[in-house]
Amino acid sequence: MSEREVVLSGIAASPGIALGRVMVVTRHDIDIPLRHLDAGEIEAEKKRLVEAMGRARDQLMETRDKVATDMGESYARIFDAHVMILEDKGSLAQVMEKIDGGYNAEFAFNAVFSKHERVLWEKGDTYIKDRAGDIRDVRRRVLSNLLGTRPARGDLSRIEEEVIVIAHDLSPADTAQMRRGKIMGFATDIGGRTSHTAIMARSLEIPAVVGLNDATTRVADGDFVILDGNRGRLIVAPSEETKKKYAEEHERYRTFALGLLRYKDLPATTIDGHTVTLSANIELHDEVDSVLEHGAQGIGLYRTEFIYIGREGLPTEEEQFLIYKDVASRLAPDPVIIRTMDLGGDKFMSAFESPKEINPYLGWRGIRFCLARKDIFKTQLRAILRATPFGDVKVMYPMISDLDEVLQANEVLEEAKRELKREGHEFDDGCKVGIMMETPAAVMIARELAPHVSFFSIGSNDLIQYALAADRGNEKVAYLYQPLHPGVLRLIDKTIRVGKESGIWVGLCGEMSSDVVCAFVLVGLGIDELSTSPYVVPEIKEKVRSIYFSEAEKVARHVLTLRTASEVEQAVLEKMEKDLPELLL
Amino acid sequence: MSAAADVARTAATFESDVWLSKDDAEVDAKSIMGILTLAAGMGSEVVVKADGPDEEEAVRAVVALFNAKFNEEA
Numbered sequence: 001m002s003e004r005e006v007v008l009s010g011i012a013a014s015p016g017i018a019l020g021r022v023m024v025v026t027r028h029d030i031d032i033p034l035r036h037l038d039a040g041e042i043e044a045e046k047k048r049l050v051e052a053m054g055r056a057r058d059q060l061m062e063t064r065d066k067v068a069t070d071m072g073e074s075y076a077r078i079f080d081a082h083v084m085i086l087e088d089k090g091s092l093a094q095v096m097e098k099i100d101g102g103y104n105a106e107f108a109f110n111a112v113f114s115k116h117e118r119v120l121w122e123k124g125d126t127y128i129k130d131r132a133g134d135i136r137d138v139r140r141r142v143l144s145n146l147l148g149t150r151p152a153r154g155d156l157s158r159i160e161e162e163v164i165v166i167a168h169d170l171s172p173a174d175t176a177q178m179r180r181g182k183i184m185g186f187a188t189d190i191g192g193r194t195s196h197t198a199i200m201a202r203s204l205e206i207p208a209v210v211g212l213n214d215a216t217t218r219v220a221d222g223d224f225v226i227l228d229g230n231r232g233r234l235i236v237a238p239s240e241e242t243k244k245k246y247a248e249e250h251e252r253y254r255t256f257a258l259g260l261l262r263y264k265d266l267p268a269t270t271i272d273g274h275t276v277t278l279s280a281n282i283e284l285h286d287e288v289d290s291v292l293e294h295g296a297q298g299i300g301l302y303r304t305e306f307i308y309i310g311r312e313g314l315p316t317e318e319e320q321f322l323i324y325k326d327v328a329s330r331l332a333p334d335p336v337i338i339r340t341m342d343l344g345g346d347k348f349m350s351a352f353e354s355p356k357e358i359n360p361y362l363g364w365r366g367i368r369f370c371l372a373r374k375d376i377f378k379t380q381l382r383a384i385l386r387a388t389p390f391g392d393v394k395v396m397y398p399m400i401s402d403l404d405e406v407l408q409a410n411e412v413l414e415e416a417k418r419e420l421k422r423e424g425h426e427f428d429d430g431c432k433v434g435i436m437m438e439t440p441a442a443v444m445i446a447r448e449l450a451p452h453v454s455f456f457s458i459g460s461n462d463l464i465q466y467a468l469a470a471d472r473g474n475e476k477v478a479y480l481y482q483p484l485h486p487g488v489l490r491l492i493d494k495t496i497r498v499g500k501e502s503g504i505w506v507g508l509c510g511e512m513s514s515d516v517v518c519a520f521v522l523v524g525l526g527i528d529e530l531s532t533s534p535y536v537v538p539e540i541k542e543k544v545r546s547i548y549f550s551e552a553e554k555v556a557r558h559v560l561t562l563r564t565a566s567e568v569e570q571a572v573l574e575k576m577e578k579d580l581p582e583l584l585l
Numbered sequence: 586m587s588a589a590a591d592v593a594r595t596a597a598t599f600e601s602d603v604w605l606s607k608d609d610a611e612v613d614a615k616s617i618m619g620i621l622t623l624a625a626g627m628g629s630e631v632v633v634k635a636d637g638p639d640e641e642e643a644v645r646a647v648v649a650l651f652n653a654k655f656n657e658e659a
Contacts, residue, residue, distance in 0.1 A: 077590070080590060081589070081590040081617065084590050084593060084594075084617040085617055085618055085621075088616050088617055088618040088619075089615075089616060090613055090616045090618060090619060091616070091618050116618055116621070116622050119622045120621060120622060131589075131621055134621075135618070135621065313629050313630070
């Protein structure tokens with residue numbers, strides 16, 4: 001549809017790259033007919049419903065058995081739960097009552113089940129909303145059986161050409177039917193990392209991106225797209241250059257095992273001996289396996305928000321301690337940087353009323369929330385401190401914009417230490433503390449912040465958004481969101497220089513670190529650490545190992561003097577094409 | 586999800602009526618839909634009630650299940 005390349009960002013649900021033609025699987029909201037029944041029709045209507053539910057049950061059991069054979073019993077249990085929802089006696093009684101009242105089966109069934117969905121949706125953080133999706137799957141299945149239509153996604157298993165499926169939403173049953181090799185990947189408008197669809201996609205090793213909001217309206221059947229399940233992107237109408245870059249990455253991904261073996265235990269050292277630490281970003285603690293498999297040297301960003309969402313009430317210190325201890329000891333001796341919770345923005349925990357903010361990204365989030373709720377913050381810091389004897393654990397504060405925030409946060413940390421000491425807990429008193437550099441103000445006062453911390457980690461996604469005042473989720477201004485904008489590069493350069501002068505290391509944990517062109521510039525600017533999705537680590541490592549630091553440095557110095565993002569990009573690409581063609585492969 | 590299914594399955598093995606309540610909402614513990622709509626995440630406080638011939642065993646079994654760790658991700 002679109003002439004120019006458009007990058008849509010969502011949630012990386014399942015790793016891998018796919019390039020190909022789109023098949024849009026629309027699920028028009030099912031039209032629910034409303035009919036008033038005569039008294040004489042009621043029994044027949046009830047029978048019709050019971051029969052439709054019976055067929056729905058048979059279909060679910062069939063899928064269940066197929067999944068049990070193909071993927072194992074634990075995945076099959078998802079469908080047991082669907083069957084239980086279907087057979088819920090209380091709900092059925094409510095539906096029957098409505099039919100008794102003279103409503104047709106479709107209307108009655110839909111009314112009862114969508115009400116349950118709405119209740120969950122309204123209570124909802126992302127996890128609970130994913131459970132509402134389970135009820136929706138069952139509801140749609142019964143309705144299509146009543147209406148005599150095939151379940152909209154019934155034929156995913158029959159797709160014969162290779163396609164990338166773009167759908168508003170896919171149920172786990174849809175996902176289970178996907179044949180590997182035919183469906184190269186899928187992207188959906190809604191859904192989260194903990195949705196059953198995401199979990200199944202990872203198990204089936206089908207690349208997937210979810211939570212794209214409006215992908216189905218941005219593409220049409222036959223459009224060429226690139227699905228990047230490593231970074232959570234869907235690229236519509238990619239340029240030739242982007243296609244070439246991804247085709248190579250795709251190929252590399254196929255021969256991934258080899259690549260991993262080759263680079264896993266090697267450092268990210270340039271030909272002329274400059275070493276960069278390559279670490280990984282995680283948000284669920286079960287991603288540790290993937291960090292280890294991909295040869296990352298530790299965790300550069302452990303997002304702890306998922307410990308707080310998907311539940312009611314707050315996680316206790318003990319619960320958190322056990323999680324942090326597990327992650328720390330499995331990574332040891334490599335470091336784990338635990339970022340204290342950055343709630344607000346797009347994530348909010350259900351324990352708090354999500355305040356309705358006109359502009360949540362400029363609102364009550366990150367350290368601002370933590371300092372307003374020091375009780376919650378201190379509990380997390382205590383849990384982190386208690387994990388320090390089990391590995392190399394560091395703490396990082398998000399969303400810093402003011403010196404006072406760092407001082408206050410450090411004061412809470414000291415208080416936590418004093419308490420733990422009094423209570424006789426063991427911990428590392430010298431636990432290193434760092435801050436996210438994601439507001440332009442923090443960069444401008446980096447020199448004042450540096451004496452109070454041990455490292456800076458540049459959160460490039462937010463830094464770019466704040467520096468350019470452009471929300472990349474807004475298609476009207478997304479073109480302004482340019483990582484290579486000289487304004488952004490100079491902020492990054494300043495952060496790195498202040499770090500060096502102050503004797504602290506500087507890392508970058510946003511998406512810039514997983515882009516080859518950006519990473520080249522970052523290495524040239526002297527970044528000490530790059531933290532990316534675990535799946536991208538081998539690729540970036542290989543690139544770093546194939547360049548000369550002296551060359552990258554020269555290019556980086558030069559681009560700092562340029563005027564626009566396109567001038568920067570052109571300069572870097574020219575240099576790469578001339579001297580390092582293999583980098584662009 | 587499988588956690589809610591486990592609770593409903595366990596409750597259903599008893600003859601007694603079993604209810605779960607949270608805040609001011611009360612649901613039938615034998616109904617997965619009821620449990621789901623309670624929208625109780627990890628760490629929430631839930632009251633278990635039962636009435637019938639095996640009420641004590643029923644409450645004990647459901648509480649034990651809650652206390653055991655639910656293995657949510659497949």
